[in-house]
Amino acid sequence: MNDMSMNTKTQVWIEICRLEDIPPQGARVIRATLGCVALFRTASDKVFALEDRCPHKGGPLSQGIVHENGVTCPLHNWVIDLETGVAKAPDEGRARTFPVQVRDGRVLIDRALLA
Numbered sequence: 247m248n249d250m251s252m253n254t255k256t257q258v259w260i261e262i263c264r265l266e267d268i269p270p271q272g273a274r275v276i277r278a279t280l281g282c283v284a285l286f287r288t289a290s291d292k293v294f295a296l297e298d299r300c301p302h303k304g305g306p307l308s309q310g311i312v313h314e315n316g317v318t319c320p321l322h323n324w325v326i327d328l329e330t331g332v333a334k335a336p337d338e339g340r341a342r343t344f345p346v347q348v349r350d351g352r353v354l355i356d357r358a359l360l361a
């Protein structure tokens with residue numbers, strides 16, 4: 247686990263929803279200033295935030311299948327790593343990822359995402 251106090255830039259964490267608001271092995275979409283961001287919940291209750299656009303042809307990753315730490319895009323089955331946003335080889339490309347954390351059952355994101 248990262249020590250957030252070690253970050254050089256100041257992050258302000260705000261609650262965006264509760265963990266239970268995201269379906270297990272599913273996603274929930276929030277509107278951020280830079281577009282739609284998908285919050286993914288894995289079977290082990292880890293949460294990741296990625297732009298809701300597949301690096302292939304912009305498919306809605308939030309409607310994909312979540313498995314372990316990856317999501318399979320619903321359009322052409324590319325597999326995107328939820329931690330890094332990188333497409334699994336031989337496919338290439340990367341979806342943008344955003345900082346997110348779960349604390350006491352609450353899902354927190356960097357306020358800068360919504361500013």
Ligand code: FES
Pocket residue numbers: 300301302303304305319320321322323324
């Ligand atoms: S748009 Fe996602 S695999 Fe093609």
